[in-house]
Amino acid sequence: MKVRLAGSMETALITLYGKALDAGMTPSLLHDTMAAQAVERIDYDFGRIGMTPRLAPNVAARSLHFDGWAREFLARHEQATVVHLGAGLDTRVWRVDPGPGVRWYDVDYPEVVAVRRQLYPERENYQLIGCSATAPEWLAQVPADRPTLVLGEGLLMYLEPAQGHELLRRITDRFPSGVFAGDTHNRLAVRMVNRNLARTFGAPLLRWAIEDPHELERANPALRLTDAVSALSSPSLPRATRILATLTRPVRAVRDLGMYLRLEFGPQG
Ligand SMILES: C[S@@+](CC[C@H](N)C(=O)[O-])C[C@H]1O[C@@H](n2cnc3c(N)ncnc32)[C@H](O)[C@@H]1O
Numbered sequence: 001m002k003v004r005l006a007g008s009m010e011t012a013l014i015t016l017y018g019k020a021l022d023a024g025m026t027p028s029l030l031h032d033t034m035a036a037q038a039v040e041r042i043d044y045d046f047g048r049i050g051m052t053p054r055l056a057p058n059v060a061a062r063s064l065h066f067d068g069w070a071r072e073f074l075a076r077h078e079q080a081t082v083v084h085l086g087a088g089l090d091t092r093v094w095r096v097d098p099g100p101g102v103r104w105y106d107v108d109y110p111e112v113v114a115v116r117r118q119l120y121p122e123r124e125n126y127q128l129i130g131c132s133a134t135a136p137e138w139l140a141q142v143p144a145d146r147p148t149l150v151l152g153e154g155l156l157m158y159l160e161p162a163q164g165h166e167l168l169r170r171i172t173d174r175f176p177s178g179v180f181a182g183d184t185h186n187r188l189a190v191r192m193v194n195r196n197l198a199r200t201f202g203a204p205l206l207r208w209a210i211e212d213p214h215e216l217e218r219a220n221p222a223l224r225l226t227d228a229v230s231a232l233s234s235p236s237l238p239r240a241t242r243i244l245a246t247l248t249r250p251v252r253a254v255r256d257l258g259m260y261l262r263l264e265f266g267p268q269g
Contacts, residue, residue: 001118002043008158008205009112011197012088013044015154017051018059019090025053029060029236030067034091038119050200061236062183063090065229065260066153069181070096077147081105081175085133085167086155088112089119093126103146105129107138134163139174147266148175152182157190157206164208165219172222177266180223183231184210189257213261223263231258 005012019035022028039046051059070092074080079101084092087106098104103125106116110130117128131138133155142148150171156164171180185193187209194204210216213228232245232255248254 001041003115005111005115007201007203009088009109010049010201011154011158011205012090012108012112012115013042013046014049014051015059015063016089017046017049018056019063021051021053021056022060025056029057030064030095032060032063032091032095034094034120035089038089038091041119048200050196057236057238058231058241061234062153062231062258062260063092063095064236065231065234066151066181066183067092067095069179069260069262070149070151073147073149073179074098074102078102079146081142081146081148081178082151083107083138083142083148084151084153085138086152086158087116088154089116090153091120092151093123094120098125100125103127103143105138105142107131107133134159134167136170139170142174144175148178150175150178150180152180154183156182156210157185157193157208159208161208165216168216168220168223172220172265175266179262179264181260181262184208184213184259184261186211186253186256186259188253192257210259211256213259216261216263222265224265225261225263227260227262229260230255231260 019032020039022030023032023036082104084106087108093104105127107129113128113130129138190206190209194206198204217223217225
């Protein structure tokens with residue numbers, strides 16, 4: 001099938017391809033065979049997006065990290081709601097395979113959701129919402145009666161800061177309790193990634209750099225930052241990356257290029 005996605009939507013193909021490459025490696029980190037099958041079905045020049053076998057484990061390690069946080073949340077809340085904002089072509093709902101008490105929503109632009117519908121099967125308690133994460137409409141489609149995990153993996157950096165803060169405010173206003181988990185880029189990372197994106201897609205797409213993870217709870221007192229983990233500290237990363245990370249740890253701008261954040265809201269989190 002032919003896939004044509006524009007702007008930030010096209011980056012869903014970068015992470016999908018990274019996970020597909022990882023699935024073909026021994027050992028694989030994420031074992032995302034659905035991503036590999038999806039890539040085989042998609043007619044797209046994956047060679048142009050700069051994702052290589054050397055970089056693929058970084059993509060897989062990030063998804064593995066958020067899979068872990070999703071599993072932890074669902075272990076604490078058998079009856080729960082999960083929303084993945086900017087889900088792209090990610091197959092987390094199949095990787096995590098939640099129990100019958102969990103409702104799961106994947107949200108992305110309508111064009112991306114249309115591609116997902118062609119690629120992946122339907123499943124019980126699983127719904128796609130074709131809507132910008134920054135528009136209020138998706139919230140009304142998600143019931144607010146259970147502890148809620150909202151994932152924003154590879155999303156916040158694409159938003160204007162004001163849009164991002166507004167999104168987090170809408171989440172904490174709508175859902176009585178839960179967790180927001182997402183990753184952020186600092187200024188150096190935004191500059192570096194934008195240089196690559198401009199080369200590949202003709203435009204820098206990232207708009208929000210976060211230097212201090214506490215920025216999010218300062219802007220929204222309903223949020224409590226419980227975890228801020230450097231992406232470079234992930235034990236799943238290849239040895240060479242981990243050695244480089246150890247050597248550069250004293251340099252804060254490098255250590256904190258990418259952060260995985262977890263923030264609780266409401267009485268139980
Ligand atoms: C780098 S991809 C990440 C996809 C997926 N989360 C993953 O980790 O594989 C970024 C995704 O964010 C989506 N995105 C960017 N801005 C968005 C917005 N305002 N609303 C919904 N999705 C958005 C893009 O369409 C794209 O699918």
